[in-house]
Amino acid sequence: MKLNELASALLITHIHGEVNTEITGIEADSRKVKPGDLFLCVPGLTVDGHDYAPRAIELGAAALVTERVLDVSVPQLVVKDARYAMAALSAHFYGYASKEMKVIGVTGTNGKTTTTYLIERILSDQGFKTGLMGNIHIKIGSDYEENKVTNTQEALELQRIFRKMADVQTDYCIMEVSSHGLDMGRVKGVQFRTGIFTNLTQDHLDYHKTMDAYQAAKGLLFSRLGNGFSAVDAERQYAVLNADDPASEAYSKLTAAQVITYGIDSECDVRATDIRITAQGTEFRLVSFAGEALFRMKLVGKFNVYNALGAIASTLAEGVPLEQIRNSLERVAVVDGRMEVVSEGQDFLVLVDYAHTPDGLDNALSTIREFAEGNVYTVFGCGGDRDRRKRPLMGEVTAKYSDYLYVTSDNPRTEKPEAILEDIVPGIVGAGFPSDKYELIADRRLAIQKAIEGAGPKDVVLIAGKGHETYQDIMGVKHDFDDRLVAKAAIRGRIG
Numbered sequence: 001m002k003l004n005e006l007a008s009a010l011l012i013t014h015i016h017g018e019v020n021t022e023i024t025g026i027e028a029d030s031r032k033v034k035p036g037d038l039f040l041c042v043p044g045l046t047v048d049g050h051d052y053a054p055r056a057i058e059l060g061a062a063a064l065v066t067e068r069v070l071d072v073s074v075p076q077l078v079v080k081d082a083r084y085a086m087a088a089l090s091a092h093f094y095g096y097a098s099k100e101m102k103v104i105g106v107t108g109t110n111g112k113t114t115t116t117y118l119i120e121r122i123l124s125d126q127g128f129k130t131g132l133m134g135n136i137h138i139k140i141g142s143d144y145e146e147n148k149v150t151n152t153q154e155a156l157e158l159q160r161i162f163r164k165m166a167d168v169q170t171d172y173c174i175m176e177v178s179s180h181g182l183d184m185g186r187v188k189g190v191q192f193r194t195g196i197f198t199n200l201t202q203d204h205l206d207y208h209k210t211m212d213a214y215q216a217a218k219g220l221l222f223s224r225l226g227n228g229f230s231a232v233d234a235e236r237q238y239a240v241l242n243a244d245d246p247a248s249e250a251y252s253k254l255t256a257a258q259v260i261t262y263g264i265d266s267e268c269d270v271r272a273t274d275i276r277i278t279a280q281g282t283e284f285r286l287v288s289f290a291g292e293a294l295f296r297m298k299l300v301g302k303f304n305v306y307n308a309l310g311a312i313a314s315t316l317a318e319g320v321p322l323e324q325i326r327n328s329l330e331r332v333a334v335v336d337g338r339m340e341v342v343s344e345g346q347d348f349l350v351l352v353d354y355a356h357t358p359d360g361l362d363n364a365l366s367t368i369r370e371f372a373e374g375n376v377y378t379v380f381g382c383g384g385d386r387d388r389r390k391r392p393l394m395g396e397v398t399a400k401y402s403d404y405l406y407v408t409s410d411n412p413r414t415e416k417p418e419a420i421l422e423d424i425v426p427g428i429v430g431a432g433f434p435s436d437k438y439e440l441i442a443d444r445r446l447a448i449q450k451a452i453e454g455a456g457p458k459d460v461v462l463i464a465g466k467g468h469e470t471y472q473d474i475m476g477v478k479h480d481f482d483d484r485l486v487a488k489a490a491i492r493g494r495i496g
């Protein structure tokens with residue numbers, strides 16, 4: 001594509017240099033530039049992409065996108081806002097691929113991965129071709145790719161993925177939409193069919209600073225939906241909101257999409273009643289605008305009833321019959337790394353779960369308390385270079401529900417592991433937890449071993465925070481680490 005053809009995606013811009021320069025790719029990271037690429041100079045929070053222009057040109061960049069004219073040899077497309085330009089130019093370059101499928105986006109503090117996974121199962125069981133973007137992996141047709149970021153891709157990568165999905169005739173893309181992704185404009189230009197809101201509780205205050213700002217970032221998904229009412233079903237847009245979460249009221253005001261509410265405690269369009277939770281699963285009666293049905297799911301915990309409700313509401317909107325939604329959900333055995341049972345035949349229960357927020361831990365542990373017959377041992381930590389204010393709160397929640405605590409590392413990244421552990425302690429102490437029942441063990445393998453060695457018959461060991469992750473990030477290096485494998489080895493060591 002020629003540079004001036006690409007530039008037509010933006011109204012206010014000018015080209016400094018040869019307008020007919022051929023562009024064969026787009027890149028925003030100098031380390032990945034290939035000959036013929038357009039290199040986007042993005043001012044970031046840590047460095048300024050303009051400083052990497054010379055390196056990109058050395059690697060063969062054919063042109064640049066800049067916010068100011070640089071003294072360099074290649075043509076420049078000068079724009080007002082490089083991040084906005086990244087979204088607009090990438091969408092143009094990849095042919096507005098998200099418009100070739102229905103995109104269902106899920107936002108919220110917890111439950112995004114689980115909800116996307118459930119929707120994908122329901123729709124693929126209906127014979128639709130599905131794509132999935134979330135932190136377990138990215139699914140394009142029948143191929144799976146690793147997700148190198150935890151959640152929502154940068155606009156450029158996102159549009160590249162949509163193109164690949166469109167090329168294999170994907171009907172539905174179901175994706176997690178993080179608050180960072182919304183706030184940084186990564187999903188600008190993505191045409192969503194449906195936005196789903198799971199819940200809003202504390203996380204990411206390192207980035208958003210206040211809960212109001214965090215709530216507003218998630219609101220961007222809903223404020224962009226629905227303003228072009230249409231008689232054509234495929235063009236309609238839906239906002240699926242959790243009626244039991246106070247933020248939903250604000251989101252329903254922000255959106256012009258048709259609102260479908262779901263919940264347990266409040267009056268709503270898709271509601272679960274008569275809920276029964278056991279260690280083996282969850283039962284509930286579904287009362288909805290499309291009829292009633294009894295659901296028996298293998299997924300445990302009340303929070304998974306909420307995730308199921310979001311999935312049910314959004315697929316009912318797609319016209320999937322309630323009975324068939326139920327059949328699909330009843331077949332889901334486990335979502336990778338979420339309340340996943342680790343069994344080597346031992347006489348106590350070991351669960352690996354991805355809870356990494358105060359509310360996530362509250363949900364996971366309160367569920368465990370509903371069925372635990374013995375003591376509850378919790379192994380957990382808090383991520384480095386992430387919200388520090390959630391650390392004592394996570395200590396407090398784990399103390400509330402556990403008999404023994406093993407506080408350990410969970411991706412310390414560039415922080416000192418011991419310092420993170422110290423940030424957690426005030427929450428444990430403040431909750432009045434006995435000092436002889438918790439230990440700080442920075443080595444996660446050791447912490448898991450100790451918890452498993454301590455457990456007796458009928459006890460429950462919860463290993464929280466890493467779920468499906470297969471690494472421990474220490475100073476930017478990802479070391480192999482899988483809670484499930486480490487727990488299995490520890491159990492074998494104990495019983496073998």
Ligand SMILES: CC(=O)N[C@H]1[C@@H](OP(=O)(O)OP(=O)(O)OC[C@H]2O[C@@H](n3ccc(=O)[nH]c3=O)[C@H](O)[C@@H]2O)O[C@H](CO)[C@@H](O)[C@@H]1O[C@H](C)C(=O)N[C@@H](C)C(=O)N[C@H](CCC(=O)O)C(=O)O
Nearest residue numbers: 028029030042044045046047049052150151152154178180
């Ligand atoms: C806070 C945040 O999200 N930051 C993201 C942002 O960083 P930034 O704006 O500071 O960029 P920067 O590192 O200063 O770099 C500026 C520009 O220079 C370029 N550069 C940089 C170095 C170089 O050698 N060459 C080069 O060209 C970069 O590619 C970039 O275009 O843009 C970068 C490039 O795309 C991302 O890597 C980076 O994600 C960081 C690594 C991150 O950890 N993000 C997390 C917090 C995140 O986004 N998490 C959410 C999940 C949240 C949830 O649980 O809901 C997610 O969606 O993944």
Ligand SMILES: Nc1ncnc2c1ncn2[C@@H]1O[C@H](COP(=O)(O)OP(=O)(O)OP(=O)(O)O)[C@@H](O)[C@H]1O
Nearest residue numbers: 109110111112113114303338353354355360363364
């Ligand atoms: N609806 C929910 N409400 C509260 N907690 C939940 C809910 N669903 C899951 N959880 C808890 O949060 C953990 C993470 O769930 P999940 O991976 O689905 O969330 P996520 O929103 O995708 O997280 P991330 O922001 O890391 O992508 C689970 O392991 C579980 O402990």
Ligand SMILES: N[C@H](CCC[C@H](N)C(=O)O)C(=O)O
Nearest residue numbers: 150356382383410411465466
């Ligand atoms: N999406 C979350 C994942 C956290 C997972 C946990 N294992 C950690 O590293 O803190 C984040 O990026 O904050």
Ligand SMILES: [Mg+2]
Nearest residue numbers: 112113135176
């Ligand atoms: Mg997720």
